[in-house]
Amino acid sequence: MIEFPGHAEAQETRTCPWPLLVVLNLGTLADEYQWLEERRLALDELKAQQEHELASRELDLKSKETGWISRLFTPLTTTVFAGILTFAASAVGTQSHNALDLERQKFEANMQLEQRKEQHELILKIVSVGDEKRVS
Numbered sequence: 001m002i003e004f005p006g007h008a009e010a011q012e013t014r015t016c017p018w019p020l021l022v023v024l025n026l027g028t029l030a031d032e033y034q035w036l037e038e039r040r041l042a043l044d045e046l047k048a049q050q051e052h053e054l055a056s057r058e059l060d061l062k063s064k065e066t067g068w069i070s071r072l073f074t075p076l077t078t079t080v081f082a083g084i085l086t087f088a089a090s091a092v093g094t095q096s097h098n099a100l101d102l103e104r105q106k107f108e109a110n111m112q113l114e115q116r117k118e119q120h121e122l123i124l125k126i127v128s129v130g131d132e133k134r135v136s
Contacts, residue, residue, distance in 0.1 A: 064070070071077075
């Protein structure tokens with residue numbers, strides 16, 4: 001007789017023309033099959049529950065991804081914002097550069113005006129005195 005673990009009471013041997021053949025008790029085999037089916041069903045239920053939880057989490061993540069904040073910070077909008085910021089900074093820089101150029105031109109014009117005033121004052125002084133040697 002050949003023994004299988006856990007099935008010692010359900011085994012019986014019969015003689016046949018072939019080498020030794022072990023036949024299990026049909027009642028025990030049906031019980032084993034039912035136990036295996038129940039176990040498979042429980043595992044299928046657990047798998048279905050875990051898949052449902054996973055699908056639920058994925059749905060939550062997708063709903064968060066479609067929010068207005070995630071749409072606001074896409075690579076395209078970030079690039080557009082960076083371009084606008086660069087344009088604004090260059091406009092401010094150009095404006096301040098233009099203002100600086102204008103102040104420089106104003107200063108040069110004032111210097112030229114002051115030099116001309118001094119020249120005119122000297123000429124008036126010369127004309128009023130009448131003698132170039134006395135003016136110096």
